Amino acid sequence: MSVLSRSALESSPLADLHEIASEIGLEGFRRLRKADLVDAILAAQGGDAAPVEERGGDEEDEAPRKRSRRGGRGRGRARAESNGDADTAEPEVEAEAPAPKEDRVVEGTVELLGNGSGFVRLKAGETTDDDVYISAAQVRRCELVEGDTVAGPVRAPRRSERHPSLVRVDTINGRPADEVAEGTRFDDLAASFPTERFALGTEDPTLKAIEWLTPLGHGSRATIVGAARAGKTEALRRLAVALKEHAELELSVVLAGVRPEELGEWTGAGIEPAAALTLGAPADALGQAVDRVLQTARRQASRGANAVVLIDGLDALAPAAARKALASARNLAESGSLTVIATAAEPFGGETTVVALDVILTSTGRFPALDLAASGTLRPELLVGEAGADAITQARATALGVA
Numbered sequence: 001m002s003v004l005s006r007s008a009l010e011s012s013p014l015a016d017l018h019e020i021a022s023e024i025g026l027e028g029f030r031r032l033r034k035a036d037l038v039d040a041i042l043a044a045q046g047g048d049a050a051p052v053e054e055r056g057g058d059e060e061d062e063a064p065r066k067r068s069r070r071g072g073r074g075r076g077r078a079r080a081e082s083n084g085d086a087d088t089a090e091p092e093v094e095a096e097a098p099a100p101k102e103d104r105v106v107e108g109t110v111e112l113l114g115n116g117s118g119f120v121r122l123k124a125g126e127t128t129d130d131d132v133y134i135s136a137a138q139v140r141r142c143e144l145v146e147g148d149t150v151a152g153p154v155r156a157p158r159r160s161e162r163h164p165s166l167v168r169v170d171t172i173n174g175r176p177a178d179e180v181a182e183g184t185r186f187d188d189l190a191a192s193f194p195t196e197r198f199a200l201g202t203e204d205p206t207l208k209a210i211e212w213l214t215p216l217g218h219g220s221r222a223t224i225v226g227a228a229r230a231g232k233t234e235a236l237r238r239l240a241v242a243l244k245e246h247a248e249l250e251l252s253v254v255l256a257g258v259r260p261e262e263l264g265e266w267t268g269a270g271i272e273p274a275a276a277l278t279l280g281a282p283a284d285a286l287g288q289a290v291d292r293v294l295q296t297a298r299r300q301a302s303r304g305a306n307a308v309v310l311i312d313g314l315d316a317l318a319p320a321a322a323r324k325a326l327a328s329a330r331n332l333a334e335s336g337s338l339t340v341i342a343t344a345a346e347p348f349g350g351e352t353t354v355v356a357l358d359v360i361l362t363s364t365g366r367f368p369a370l371d372l373a374a375s376g377t378l379r380p381e382l383l384v385g386e387a388g389a390d391a392i393t394q395a396r397a398t399a400l401g402v403a
Contacts, residue, residue: 009038017041019137023165105170106132107151110144114275116292120150120166133163142169142177145299149173186298191330194219194337194352197383200242206235207242209368213392214355214375215383218306219331222341223314223348226357231369232343233262233312235357239341240271240310250300250307252293256286257316279316286313287321294328294340301330301338311342323348353377372399 009017017037021029024044029037108120108131116136122128132154134144144150152170157163172180194217200207216222224232243251255266255276263276275289290311297307314322326348329340347354356374361367372395381389 006038006042009041010034016137016140019135023135023137105151105153106166107149108132110134110146110148110150112139112144112146112296114289114292116140116295118144119163129163131163133161133165134169135165138166138169140295142172143180143299143302144169144172145296145303150177152177180303186302189302189330189335190333191219192333193379193382194331194339195382198243198246200239201245202238202242204238204242205367206231206369207238209370210235210239210355212384212388213370213372213395214353214377215380215388216339216341216353216377217331217383218337218339219329220339220341220353220377221326221329221351222339222353222355223326223351224341224343224355224357225346225374226362226371227345227359229363230357230359231362232357233258235355236310236312236341236343237266237269237271240266241269243308243310244271248306250297250305251310252297252308253310254290254293254312256290256311256313257281258313262312281316283316283318283321287317290317290321290325294325294338297338298328301332301336304336306337306339308339308341311340314342314344314348323350326350352379372396 009020012020014034014037017034018029021037021041024041026040026044029040032040106120106122108122109124110118111121112118116139118134118139120132120134122130122132134150138144142150150166150169150172153167154164155167157165169177171177196218197215198211198217200211202208210216224235226232240251240253243249252274253266253271255263255273255278257277257279260278263273263278266273266276274293277286277289293309297309300307309325309328311325314325317325322342322344326340326342327350329338329352331337354375354377356371358369358371361369361371376396377383377392380392384392
């Protein structure tokens with residue numbers, strides 16, 4: 001784990017400081033101003049720049065702590081608290097009790113939750129009462145992704161918690177956690193145009209047209225655009241089904257601001273969305289859901305995986321959040337890739353591929369319903385070769401009657 005120095009703490013958002021304080025068992029931290037909270041965390045860890053290993057990670061002081069009692073309301077809130085929301089809810093007062101102790105070391109597989117926290121599943125694919133909670137702060141600090149194998153010491157549940165909690169992450173996939181977490185940041189990795197095309201292998205006319213006339217590849221930044229009822233969601237869903245067959249891809253789907261009736265159509269097609277919010281959700285919540293999925297995909301790509309995130313409903317996000325989501329896509333020159341394919345009414349700008357659908361063709365049942373004049377891929381020769389790029393140009397010229 002990295003060193004929690006004063007400068008690092010002072011540059012951290014207040015929400016992260018609250019999560020760190022919660023992990024180390026700091027009392028009353030939500031009542032402290034940021035400067036006082038930094039001092040309290042430093043004092044609790046034993047100095048201005050004490051490494052986690054020196055202070056026993058996030059392990060709490062084993063000495064019993066004196067706590068005030070001010071009536072039933074605080075105790076009721078404490079009873080309602082659970083591992084899953086311990087990072088965001090602090091009881092006003094707590095009953096007197098000794099701090100939990102670190103009592104064993106576990107190893108298991110990481111399963112992430114929608115709020116950024118997660119669990120160490122001790123039995124792969126199974127949920128048990130002995131599974132260990134991991135806070136969102138630990139997930140971020142250690143750059144954990146779904147499926148990682150982690151090991152570390154555990155403390156017993158507090159009175160109001162259902163599961164034991166991970167004190168710190170010692171190893172990730174058999175390597176020291178600090179080696180994994182301190183790798184090159186995703187944004188600092190060199191990127192190049194996509195060079196490896198997705199072979200969709202389907203007879204669906206729209207997908208065949210996309211594959212050959214607007215090719216997509218590892219690291220593509222793509223939008224499927226068109227007017228309402230042009231078939232954007234259907235095209236994205238069929239694309240998801242085709243990409244799901246590629247075992248080498250880490251595929252995630254986010255439904256942002258979709259019709260409630262459409263949720264069942266995705267699961268019926270065998271696609272379980274990583275996040276699904278209907279059109280009644282506020283833009284901030286939609287942006288946070290998309291960002292959580294993309295953060296995981298960014299970590300996967302920086303470690304060498306090929307991640308693909310499909311977003312249905314980019315228009316539902318705030319413009320800045322939508323652009324940030326698209327900007328995450330890139331083909332990393334010396335690592336993996338992150339492909340982002342999203343639906344929108346119009347291109348946002350910066351795409352490497354735009355797939356434009358024609359509402360007139362769709363509404364009259366004429367497929368493929370691509371608007372070739374508005375569709376295209378930057379540097380298609382890198383994906384399909386010079387001959388393939390020439391064929392795309394010729395097909396576009398024929399469709400426009402200028403051949």
